[in-house]
Amino acid sequence: MLKVDDLHVWYELKRFGLGHAGYVRAVDGVSFELNAGEAMACVGESGCGKSSLMKTILRLNKPTKGTIDFKGINVGELDGLDLRDYRSKVGFIQQDPFGALAPFMTIQQILEEPLIINGFTNAAERQSKIETIMEEVKLTPVEEILPKFPHMLSGGQQQRVVIARAMILEPDLLVADEPVSMLDASVRVEILKLLRNLQExxxxxxxxxxxxxxxxxxxxxxxxxxYAGQIVEFAPIKSLLENPTHPYTQALLEASGDPDAKNALEYKEIPPGEPPSLVNPPSGCRFHPRCKFAIKGKCDVDMPKPMPVVDGSNMAITGNKHVAACWLVEEEWKERAGLTN
Amino acid sequence: MIRWSEIRQYPSAIVGLAIIFGFILLALYAVITIPYSEALERWRGGEAVVENNPRNARPTWVNWFNQENLPPTLILDSRELPETAISYTTISDDIEEKVITMSFDYEYASFVPELTFFIEADFIEKQPFVEIFWVTPNGEEIRAGEVTPGGQEIYRPTQDDRVMRRVEANSAEVGFFLDPSLAEPTPQKGTYQVRLVGLIFEEESDFEAKLVMYGAVHGIAGTDHLRRDISVALLWGTPIAMAFGLVAALVITAANMIIAATSVWYGGWVDSAIQRVTDVNLILPGLPLLILIGTLYSRSIWVILGMVIALNIFGGGVKTYRSIFLQTRELPYIEAAQAYGAGSRRIIFRYLIPRVIPLVIPALVTSVPAFVFTEATLALLGLGDPVLPTWGKVIENARSQGALFNGYYYWMLEPAVLMMLVGVGFSLVGFALDRIFNPKLREI
Incomplete structure (x- = not known):
């Protein structure tokens, strides 16, 4: 349904507002495919290009190069009413629920806005849609909540309003930008379950x-x-969590803390240094300056291509689409080939 | 958005609101009781309109602060007298004598500033001949003049040498009232009598007389050098000042906001163009331009209002609001609105501007008096509206007539106090609104 192909999003840097001073390569050659009914997670540290990718899919940014194909429409070329049409098919859930809701509008107005903009002229129809979606996201009692302003609701309720607003136009695609990171731990699971239910x-x-x-x-x-505007590893969720292949993924998994008391005392190894500049990214593999496995003369020269990952002891290419862009994967393949020979 | 209970916490805001409300009532009162055309008529002046008004009279309320009262205007008119006060006697075939006896009580400690007879004669060929006798309370009779009125005659005894030779004073106004028993010149108190004895030489001819003793006090606001009642200008100046201030403040603030939001939202060359226009506009010398327009084109207050607005559309507000909108633009709800398809115009008017309105309302309220003062400033520079009565015009007249040197403090102070009250009223409300809308200020 959604097919992103070699997507580049570069922002031009200007010197004194006029001269050209290079580009920020926020997204640099990203490709993936997403089918209806599938959920795909995108992880990475701050500044890795996640937000730019998301904004480009929402068509808040224009792609610099590459295409986004949505049900046969080239999203990058859309304009005017076609663009509005496309946007009505893509729901957007933001990180900060309070910021995502206009503070001077009531919940009624907030939920009505997308409908008004997208040509629902019948007020009764709008009202019934609003009520249906509020029931669906469990914002009840409806009549009590509708006249309230966002600041009168709890964080979880605010996020439900945001979800209701994203869902009210009955989209085909939902872009959720860290939908639970600003919420209390107690409501996170609720919201995620709600999203999962809606998705199914x-x-x-x-x-x-x-x-x-x-x-x-x-x-x-x-x-x-x-990492640094590129996809370094792509996998089914279980495969990635069990068998992280790219050194960066490994570091990321290492750093993500499961609530466990022993973690408080343990020292965790994290990659040294900071994410690279996106204006002048490192040559070769972008992770090599921070990678402890970097191979001199290879990793810092040639950019690795995504390669199928060796699945545990299994020799064959894994049937579950696990790929990583790392020379180590190629090394491993060679090693395996050598062993069998 | 704003609750009465919040405002109530600021007594200053209550005072301010009361002042503003008072001005609104005053404006309504002025517009309802004095129709526009009548206000212009009374402000234009001219003998017919202001015949009975004294010149440079103080307001009546100065008597509250004096031990002895100043006289108000006294008018005696033969047309309004009872029939017993008028007698006709036939002297011969052609000649008839008409005697008009007018009497009045005078209980004031100071002399009448000005005294004038208006004698209106109706004849075909031969004018009537009228003699005037002035009888003081102690019975002394002064020949106060002989007049042969040709139509509408204005007779001022002070300007008549024959009368002046008969009285022992510099002016008839003093001479007619002087108490001879006192060393200090003091008016006699008691009942005076004025007798007009007229000889009529034709069957159909007749005459009527009116005596106006102009007062030293007049009305609630006094009069100016052209005998105009200042209260007309003060009353009608209120709706004009309020309209000028409110329209200017509202239009300029709204325009500034819309321009700033457009500038921020579209960015790029639109932003650059708007900002450069604003920069240029900010260095334009506003006052000289207004003087130029006033001198060469029109001094109508509406033209001036239009110019004030035009000069401020790209004013400093654009810069201020732009800086606020630059922050607002980055808020997530704007991004969300874009994501569900809101167009640029909708984002500017529905999402950007409402967010900033709480910051703007206090500034708007506080800026109203500034524009009221602008009108007065222009009037003081001689660019006031030539026909409309405004506060600024009153101040300008007072200044050009040397009101303060001549002791006519009321003339300058009345409009000045009104303007100060406008300033205080709107500022008090503005400050309170600022504290309500922007709670961070409460701690300061």
């Missing part, structure tokens, strides 16, 4: 963006890990 009920495709690996397993079938 409406056969939605979902892109779930997060930096929190611990919530991913509740939600998605597939996961990809982004």
């Amino acid at each position: 009920k409406h056969n939605l495709a979902v892109i779930y963006i997060t930096h929190d690996l611990s919530t991913v397993r509740y939600f998605s079938e597939y996961i990809f890990v982004m």
Whole structure:
């Protein structure tokens, strides 16, 4: 349904507002495919290009290069009414529920806005849609909540309003940008379960963006890990959690804390240094300056291509689409080939 | 958005609201009781309109602060006298004598500033001949003049040498009232009598007389050098000042906001263009431009209002609001609105501007008096509206007539106090609103 192919999103840097001073390569050659009814998680640290990717899929940004194909429509080329039409088919759930709701509008107005904009002129029809969706996201009692302002609701209720607003136009694709990271731990699971239910009920495709690996397993079938604007590893969720292949994924998993008392005392090894500049990314593999397995003369020269990952002891290419962009994978394949020879 | 209980916490805001409400009532009162055309008529002045008004009279309320009262205007009119006060005697075939006897009580400690007879004669060929006798309370009779009225005659005894030779004073106004028993010149108190003895030489001819003793006090606001009642200008100045201030403040604030939001939302060359226009506009010398327009084109208050607005559309507000919108633009709910398809215009008017309104309302309220003062400033520079009565015009007249040197403090102070009250009223409300809308200020 959604097919992203070699997507580049570059922001131009200007010198004194006029001269060209290079590009910020926020997204640099990302490709993936998403089918209806599938949920895909996108993880990575701050500044890795997750948000730019998301905004480009929502068509808040224009792609610099590459295509986004949504049911045969080239999203990058959309304009005017076609663009509005496309946007009505993509729901957007934001991170900060309070910020995502206009503070001067009542819940009624907030939920009505997308309908008014997208040409629902019949007030009674709008009202029934609002009530249906509020029941669905469990914002009850409806009549009591509708005239309230966002600040009168709890964080969880606010996020339900955000979800209701994203769902009210009956989209095919939902983009959820860290939907639970600002919420109390106690309501996170509730919200994730709600999203999961909605996804299954409406056969939605979902892109779930997060930096929190611990919530991913509740939600998605597939996961990809982004680093410095590129996908470094793509896998079914179980495969990635059990068999992280890219050194960056490993570091990320290492860092994500499961609530366990022993973690408080343990020292965790994290990659040294900071994420690279996106204006002048490192040559070769973008992770190599921080990677403890980096191979001199190889990792810092050539950019690795995504390669199928060796699945445990299994010789064959794994049937579950697990790929990683790392020279170590190739090394391992060679090693295996050598052993069998 | 704002509750009465919040405002009630600021007594200053209550005072401010009361002042504003008072001005609104005053404006309504002015517009209802004095129709526009009548206000213009009374402000234009001219003998017919202000015949009975004294010149440079103080307001009546100065008597509250004096031990002895100043006289108000006294008018005696033969047309309003009872029939017993008028007698006709036939002297010969052609000649008839008409005697008009007017009497009045005078209980004031100071002299009448000005005294004028208006004698209106109706004849075909031969004018009537009228003699005036002035009888003081102690019975002394002064020949106060002989007049042969040709139509409408204005007779001022002070300007008549023959009368002046008969009285022992510099002016008839003093001479007619002087108490001879006292060393200090003091008016006699008691009942005076004025007798007009007229000889009529034609069957159909007749005459009527009116004596106006102009007062030293007049009305609630006094009069100016052209005998105009200042209260007309003060009353009608209220709706004009309120309209000028409110319209200017509202239009300019709204325009500034819309322009700033457009500038921020579209960004790029639109932003650059709007900001450069604003920069240029900010360095334009506003007052000289207004003087230029006033001198060369029109001094109508509405033209000036239009110019004030035009000069401020790209004013400093655009810069202020732009900085606020730059923050607002980045808020997640704007991004969400885009994501569900809101167009640029909807985002500007439904999402950006409402967010900023709480910050703007206090500034708007506080800026109203600034525009009221602008009108007065322009009037003081001689660019006031030539026909409309405004507070600024009153101040300008007072200044050009040297009101303060001549002791006519009321003339300058009345409009000044009204303007100060406008300033205080709107500022008090504005400050309170600022504290209500922007609670961070409460601690300061």
